[in-house]
Amino acid sequence: MKRESCIFTRLGLGVVAALATAVPPTGLVEASLPQPPLAEDRGHVVATRQTPDEFLATFDDAVLPGLGPIGPAPSITGNAAVDARIRAIGEARGYRRRPLPSGPLESVNGVLLQPEAAAGLRSLVAAAAAAGHRIWATSGYRSPATQTSIFLGKLAGTSDAAIDRRLRTVAVPGYSKHHTGYAIDIRASDGRLFSFRNTAAYAWLAADNFANAKAHGFVPSYPDGSGPAGPDPEPWELVWVGAENILCGVFEATADRPFCDTAESSFAADIDWLLAEGITTGCRDGRFCTRAMVTRAEAATFLWRLAGRPAAGADIEFVDVPEGAFYSDAVRWMFAEGITTGTTRTTFEPDRPLTRAEFVTFLWRDAGSPPVEPGSVSFVDVDSAGFAAAAIDWAAATGVTTGTSKFTFSPSTAATRGQAAAFLHRLATLDP
Ligand SMILES: [Zn+2]
Numbered sequence: 001m002k003r004e005s006c007i008f009t010r011l012g013l014g015v016v017a018a019l020a021t022a023v024p025p026t027g028l029v030e031a032s033l034p035q036p037p038l039a040e041d042r043g044h045v046v047a048t049r050q051t052p053d054e055f056l057a058t059f060d061d062a063v064l065p066g067l068g069p070i071g072p073a074p075s076i077t078g079n080a081a082v083d084a085r086i087r088a089i090g091e092a093r094g095y096r097r098r099p100l101p102s103g104p105l106e107s108v109n110g111v112l113l114q115p116e117a118a119a120g121l122r123s124l125v126a127a128a129a130a131a132g133h134r135i136w137a138t139s140g141y142r143s144p145a146t147q148t149s150i151f152l153g154k155l156a157g158t159s160d161a162a163i164d165r166r167l168r169t170v171a172v173p174g175y176s177k178h179h180t181g182y183a184i185d186i187r188a189s190d191g192r193l194f195s196f197r198n199t200a201a202y203a204w205l206a207a208d209n210f211a212n213a214k215a216h217g218f219v220p221s222y223p224d225g226s227g228p229a230g231p232d233p234e235p236w237e238l239v240w241v242g243a244e245n246i247l248c249g250v251f252e253a254t255a256d257r258p259f260c261d262t263a264e265s266s267f268a269a270d271i272d273w274l275l276a277e278g279i280t281t282g283c284r285d286g287r288f289c290t291r292a293m294v295t296r297a298e299a300a301t302f303l304w305r306l307a308g309r310p311a312a313g314a315d316i317e318f319v320d321v322p323e324g325a326f327y328s329d330a331v332r333w334m335f336a337e338g339i340t341t342g343t344t345r346t347t348f349e350p351d352r353p354l355t356r357a358e359f360v361t362f363l364w365r366d367a368g369s370p371p372v373e374p375g376s377v378s379f380v381d382v383d384s385a386g387f388a389a390a391a392i393d394w395a396a397a398t399g400v401t402t403g404t405s406k407f408t409f410s411p412s413t414a415a416t417r418g419q420a421a422a423f424l425h426r427l428a429t430l431d432p
Contacts, residue, residue, distance in 0.1 A: 042215055042243065044243075044247060045214050045215065045243045045246045045247060046208075046211045046214055046215050048209075048214065048246055048247065048249070048250045049209050049250070050209065050210075050219070050246075050249065050250065052220075052223040052224065052225040052226035052227075053226050053227055054249055054250070055210075055219045055220050055223050055226070056222075056223070056226050056227075056229055057249060058219050058241050058245055058246060058249035059177070059182075059219065059221065059239045059241055059245075060096065061245070061248075061249065062241045062242075062245040063244075063245065063248075063261070063287065063289055063291070063292060064114070064180075064182060064241070064242075064245070065103075065114075065116070065291065066101055066102055066103040066114050066115070066181065067099040067100070067101060067102055067180060068099055068100050068101070068102035069099060070097045070098070070099045071100070073087060073097065073173075073174045074144045074145075074148065074173050074174045076148055076151065076152070076172070076173050077152070077158070082158050085158075085160070085163065086163050086167075086172055087172055087174075087175075089160060089163050089164050089167060090167050090171070090172035090175055090230070092228075093164070093167055093228055093229075093230055093231075094227065094228030094229045094230045095167070095171060095172050095175040095230040096175060096230075097174055097175055098174075098175060098176065098177055098179060098180050099180060100144075100179055100180070101114060101141065101179075101180065101181045105118075105140075105141055105181050106118040108121050108122060108137065108140070109136070109137075111137045111138070111139065111140040111141075111184065112140050112141040112181065113140040113141060113181050113182070113184065113240075114141075114180070114181040114182055114240070116217070116240065116242060117140070117181060117182050117184070117217075117240035120216045120217040120218060120240045120242070121137055121140075121184060121216075121240075123216045124212075124213070124216040124218060125137075127212065127215065127216065128201060128204065128205075128212070131204055131212075132200075133188060133199075133200060133201035133204050134188060134189075134201070135186050135187065135188045135201045135205075136186070136187055136188075137184040137185060137186055137187075138185050138186075138187050138191075139178060139183075139184065139185040140178065140181065140183070140184050141178060141179065141180075141181040142176065142178040142179055143179060144173045144174050144176075144179055145173075147170075147171060147173040147174075147176045147178065147179065148173040150170055151166060151170050151171075151172070151173055154166065154170075167230070167231065168231055168232045169231055169232065170231070171230060171231065175230065177221055177237070177239055182239050182240045182241070183221055183237055183238070183239045183240075184218075184237070184238050184239075184240075185234075185236050185237055186201075186205070186236050186237075186238060187236065188200075188201035188202065189201065193236055196235055196236040197235040197236075202235055202236075205238075206220075206235070213238055214246055217240050217241060217242040217243060217246070218238040218239065218240050218241070219238065219239060219241055219246065220235070220237070220238060220239075221234060221237035221238055221239045222234040222237055223235075243264070244260075244261050244264065244291075247260060247261075247263075248260035248261055248286065248287060251286060253286045258275065258282065258286065259271065259275075259282055259286060259287055259288040260286050260287060261287050261288055261289065261290050261291075262288050262290055265290045265418055266418075267290060267418035267419070267421050267422050269425075270418070270421035270422045270424075270425040271288050271290065271418065271421045273421075273425045273428075274302075274421045274424065274425065277305075277306070277428075278305065279302055279305040279306055279424065280302070280421070283417065288417060288418075288421075289417050290416065290417055290418035290421075291416050291417070291418060292416065292417050293353035293354075293414040293415065293416060293417075294353065294354055294359070294414075294415050294416060294417045294419075294420040295350065295351055295352065295353055295354065296348060296349055296350050296351070296352050296353075296354050296358075297325070297326070297327035297330075297331075297348075297350035297351065298327070298417070298420070299354045299358075299359055299362060299415075299420060300327050300330040300331050300334055300340070300350075300362075301326060301327050301330045302420060302424055303330070303334065303339065303362060303363075303366055303424070304329065304330035304333050304334065305330075306424055306427070306428060307333070307366070309329075310333050311329075311333075312328070312329040312332035312333050312336070313332060313333055313335070313336025313337070314332060314335055314336040315332075316331060316332050316335050316348075317345060317346050318331065318335075318342055318346060318347055318348040319346050319347065320347050320348055320349060320350060321348050321350060325350070327350055331348055331350070334362075337365075337366070338365060339362055339365040339366050340362065340365075353414040353415070354414065354415050355411060355412050355413065355414055355415065356401075356404075356409065356410055356411055356412075356413055356414075356415045356419065357382075357386070357387075357388035357391070357392065357409075357411035357412065358388070358415075359415040359419075359420060359423060360388060360391045360392055360395045360400070360401060360423065361387070361388045361391040363391070363395065363400060363423055363424075363427050364390065364391035364394050364395065365391075366427070367394070367427065367430070369390075370394055371390075372390060372393040372394045372397050373393075373397075378407075379392065379396070379403055379407060379408055379409040379411075380407050380408060381408045381409055381410065381411060382409050382411055383411075386411070388411060392409055392411065395423075396409075398426075398430055399426055399430075400423055400426045400427050400430070401423065401426075
């Protein structure tokens with residue numbers, strides 16, 4: 001059997017020409033692209049009230065796309081002992097390590113930002129202009145190397161006092177929110193950093209618990225009056241977290257509504273069903289992580305729970321599926337049933353995100369690999385000779401998938417947990 005890990009190739013024009021005869025699937029598509037907040041959503045966000053420490057926690061706890069894992073701390077001075085002391089003093093001040101971007105950034109007048117932060121900045125600047133304030137961002141993404149040269153630039157010696165003094169205004173390299181691509185420094189009026197606090201633009205931003213910043217997904221990065229946050233308060237720095245993280249920051253779970261991040265999702269009904277069936281318990285405290293990529297281990301677990309948690313069957317030779325892991329029974333069952341063959345003979349790659357093609361292949365095999373009339377449904381981006389063609393045809397014909405648009409399936413895009421919920425819900429409600 002073919003493995004699930006094949007790479008898709010782009011299709012030629014012949015397939016596009018065949019589009020005219022294709023029957024497009026109907027109904028809601030699974031695409032969940034970044035969208036501006038709904039008007040109602042924005043109203044809820046603006047009405048939230050956060051303390052300074054809650055503003056800090058909103059960014060610290062945010063689930064944000066486009067970030068990689070936190071790697072080793074970068075070298076600062078070239079002297080390991082001095083670097084360790086800088087980090088220790090920084091951490092005592094409240095600095096935290098921050099992840100680096102894992103995807104492309106977008107330029108807003110030369111300031112590089114994560115795509116959703118860039119969209120937020122554009123709408124914030126427009127709203128400020130409409131209110132009579134000209135504001136602009138002078139800094140977004142900065143690499144740890146740039147941060148290092150800024151930090152060393154005015155470091156007056158390496159005594160603890162000199163290091164602490166420097167850290168009042170400049171982050172420890174590797175600890176700056178700027179290198180996430182989600183932080184911006186805002187200027188207005190005379191453009192001077194330290195007079196920003198006294199501008200009418202700042203008063204507009206900060207009024208009513210930062211309502212005008214929150215309306216565009218931003219919260220203050222280092223607000224006045226918080227506990228140790230790293231630098232001294234910085235009225236000019238905002239971080240983008242988006243409506244969902246702002247609402248999650250003030251959410252109190254109830255039995256009826258355990259997740260803070262599903263109400264505005266087009267997959268809310270699917271996720272409710274998943275929860276009611278005991279197939280999910282969420283990704284972490286109070287969240288389903290609707291927009292996070294589903295991992296192969298999570299997908300296996302979802303399918304296994306949907307099947308009623310059957311006893312694990314065969315022995316497996318996957319060296320990366322340890323005994324006792326939350327997904328090991330699920331993977332053993334899948335292997336015994338022929339639903340997975342691994343990514344190699346000895347690996348399953350549990351932590352790797354699953355593509356949409358791989359997910360639908362799992363579902364199709366779980367359903368017994370039913371044959372489908374080839375070409376009954378066509379997506380222009382699905383290779384009819386590829387490993388997942390039959391599975392995707394079946395999924396489209398049965399309504400398990402409705403595509404990411406009328407004519408596309410986006411086979412090599414990572415499936416999100418929200419999409420996974422929709423796939424599973426539709427699979428479970430198929431007529432036998
Ligand atoms: Zn800054």
